Amino acid sequence: MGNKKHNVRESALEILEAVEKNQAYSNLLLNHVIERNHITGPDIGLLTEITYGTLQRKFTLDYYLQPFINNKIEKWVQILLRLSLYQMVYLDKIPDRAIIYEAVEIAKKRGHRGISGMVNGVLRAVQRNGVPSLSEIKDPIERIAIETSHPEWMVRRWSEQFGIEKTKEMCEENLNAPIQTARVNTTVTTREEVIDKLEKEGFEIMPSPITPEGIRSLKGNLAHSKAFSEGLITVQDESSMLVANAMNIKNDQFILDCCAAPGGKTTHIAEKLNGTGKVIALDLHQHKIKLIDDNAKRLGLNNVETEVLDSRKVTEHFQKNSFDRVLVDAPCSGLGVLRKKPDIKYSKSLEDITSLQSIQQAILQQAAQLVKPGGLLIYSTCTVDKIENEGTVNQFLLTSTEFEAYPLQLPEAITPFVEENKVQIFPQDFGGDGFFIACFKKGNVKQIDIIQ
Numbered sequence: 001m002g003n004k005k006h007n008v009r010e011s012a013l014e015i016l017e018a019v020e021k022n023q024a025y026s027n028l029l030l031n032h033v034i035e036r037n038h039i040t041g042p043d044i045g046l047l048t049e050i051t052y053g054t055l056q057r058k059f060t061l062d063y064y065l066q067p068f069i070n071n072k073i074e075k076w077v078q079i080l081l082r083l084s085l086y087q088m089v090y091l092d093k094i095p096d097r098a099i100i101y102e103a104v105e106i107a108k109k110r111g112h113r114g115i116s117g118m119v120n121g122v123l124r125a126v127q128r129n130g131v132p133s134l135s136e137i138k139d140p141i142e143r144i145a146i147e148t149s150h151p152e153w154m155v156r157r158w159s160e161q162f163g164i165e166k167t168k169e170m171c172e173e174n175l176n177a178p179i180q181t182a183r184v185n186t187t188v189t190t191r192e193e194v195i196d197k198l199e200k201e202g203f204e205i206m207p208s209p210i211t212p213e214g215i216r217s218l219k220g221n222l223a224h225s226k227a228f229s230e231g232l233i234t235v236q237d238e239s240s241m242l243v244a245n246a247m248n249i250k251n252d253q254f255i256l257d258c259c260a261a262p263g264g265k266t267t268h269i270a271e272k273l274n275g276t277g278k279v280i281a282l283d284l285h286q287h288k289i290k291l292i293d294d295n296a297k298r299l300g301l302n303n304v305e306t307e308v309l310d311s312r313k314v315t316e317h318f319q320k321n322s323f324d325r326v327l328v329d330a331p332c333s334g335l336g337v338l339r340k341k342p343d344i345k346y347s348k349s350l351e352d353i354t355s356l357q358s359i360q361q362a363i364l365q366q367a368a369q370l371v372k373p374g375g376l377l378i379y380s381t382c383t384v385d386k387i388e389n390e391g392t393v394n395q396f397l398l399t400s401t402e403f404e405a406y407p408l409q410l411p412e413a414i415t416p417f418v419e420e421n422k423v424q425i426f427p428q429d430f431g432g433d434g435f436f437i438a439c440f441k442k443g444n445v446k447q448i449d450i451i452q
């Protein structure tokens with residue numbers, strides 16, 4: 001076996017070990033390791049596949065391995081077995097003998113003879129006997145949890161909130177690699193021009209069937225395109241693009257984005273303002289604010305202003321009743337983005353959801369005071385959870401009597417999913433992230449109607 005391939009498996013092991021110890025997010029680590037270990041060409045794809053695949057299927061792989069492991073084993077050995085088994089079960093281009101050989105070589109390098117012998121023995125036994133059947137698991141919740149590798153509490157909670165069928169579909173969809181999508185910067189170009197340009201660069205592109213400014217990349221990473229570096233596009237999920245669409249933005253408006261970094265929605269809002277008006281973008285830390293500034297600069301947007309600020313204190317810094325639109329894209333549990341960030345499946349707990357809810361409430365209460373009478377307040381999250389989403393906005397409406405539900409205005413493709421002023425998007429709906437968007441209007445519609 002060539003050293004290069006070794007490097008791929010060793011790199012996967014290194015990333016998965018660090019993720020397991022909660023040292024870093026898999027996506028950031030992956031980029032870092034690719035650069036440091038000089039991984040190039042098709043090996044980048046292989047490393048990405050093995051790392052994400054193993055992480056995505058962790059519980060299933062452990063279930064498969066369990067009958068073959070008798071003694072307690074070190075964490076790195078367990079991860080090595082998982083990533084080897086992942087290749088044996090889910091990747092059909094690599095022969096089992098090559099996978100086993102490489103696992104044994106890594107085990108020899110890192111452990112003693114006993115460990116490499118054990119790795120060899122376990123993988124050969126799996127090869128001989130096959131993996132245990134999932135149909136042994138009788139409890140339906142436990143079965144989904146193991147089959148799709150989600151924590152049982154999460155599957156149970158979703159089943160109670162949305163029903164078991166929808167939950168199963170969502171858990172299955174969470175295992176699929178998402179299609180990369182991007183938003184066209186309509187202040188400088190059109191979707192047709194960008195598609196043409198990208199196709200000349202060698203990308204395979206189709207227009208998004210969901211948003212008018214969206215494109216889908218069927219081949220090629222758009223972040224590495226000329227169109228990206230020239231500020232013609234922003235890599236953004238289609239569900240995320242819906243938020244600025246829901247804001248019903250008109251030229252010259254004054255808009256506040258309370259939780260803005262890295263600026264995906266801020267820059268979309270600025271684009272929708274067509275270079276007029278202003279969007280003020282807030283976030284907690286300077287290094288995050290810099291990401292918004294960099295994005296606005298790359299896109300040539302001059303109507304973005306950024307400030308480091310805790311949005312739970314916005315009324316101390318801005319005049320009440322002064323913004324046409326206020327967006328709260330709240331910090332959330334992120335359960336809608338498990339395809340892109342599988343680490344979240346294993347790191348989030350029920351307690352996290354509860355504590356996030358009080359932050360969401362606090363930001364929403366403060367932000368609401370800055371909306372002009374007749375203006376709109378938009379609340380969004382990239383999570384799928386009834387209590388965190390509907391619970392938060394219902395609670396808000398109960399205590400904020402000057403607000404009323406305002407019908408969501410979204411592209412036609414989304415209307416089947418909308419319930420009056422809110423929408424819960426599931427990853428299986430059209431392949432976008434799981435997202436929640438709700439819209440409220442301040443003041444009485446009949447008395448102060450400054451929205452056309």
Ligand SMILES: C[S@@+](CC[C@H](N)C(=O)[O-])C[C@H]1O[C@@H](n2cnc3c(N)ncnc32)[C@H](O)[C@@H]1O
Nearest residue numbers: 259260261262263264265283284310311329331
């Ligand atoms: C869901 S992300 C925002 C994504 C962003 N809107 C976009 O589209 O690119 C939530 C952001 O809220 C920020 N945040 C969390 N608590 C905050 C607070 N109290 N005040 C301001 N920002 C906060 C986080 O730093 C994080 O960047």
